[in-house]
Amino acid sequence: MPTTKDGRGRPRLESVDQRIGAAALELLRTKGPAAVNIDSVAARSGVARTTIYRRYRGRDELMKATVDQLVDPPPLAPDLPVGEKLRWVLDGISDVLENGLGRGATAAVIADSDPDFTSALRARLAARLNAVTDLMNIDVRAGVLDASVDPDTLAGLLVGAYLAEVLRFGSPRDGWTDRAIELLTPAVTPHR
Known part of the structure; x- marks a missing residue:
């Protein structure tokens, strides 16, 4: 053993x-x-x-x-296209909320019913999202993302969009991730 x-x-x-x-x-x-x-x-x-x-x-x-x-994702490849990076973030959010936390813990975080747990989870999620926002900042400097994109705001929008979909429909509808990416990608990439 x-x-x-x-x-x-x-x-x-x-x-x-x-x-x-x-x-x-x-x-x-x-x-x-x-x-x-x-x-x-x-x-x-x-x-x-x-x-x-x-x-x-x-x-x-x-x-x-x-x-x-709960929060131990595979690393994000920096050379992925913008849409695939958005998909990686959405898939990670889904994995943490559905397979990691589950509905009971997600509700507890939203309600902050256990402040010590919420703080510990926020710290772990912040570390994960900081890795993503660091890559987004690199993409902004490289011109891959529009210069007006604030990576922290974009990460928050992705988390919020996922939660809104779950609140409205119980779980993401078929094809929701694809539609969300199709909507967001042109909004965050430079207009040429």
């Missing part, structure tokens, strides 16, 4: 770490961040509370580790 060692005690079983992480994510996705605590993760994962406490000092550390699992 694969193990990891943190310098203290016996080696840890990766399978136990995976069960803890999967249980925490499932609780987060289905019930929101308030449902993620040592007791509920122990019950869901079948891992003893003492074993979880050996890995995490408390709920805050457990939540940080859970948030760290």
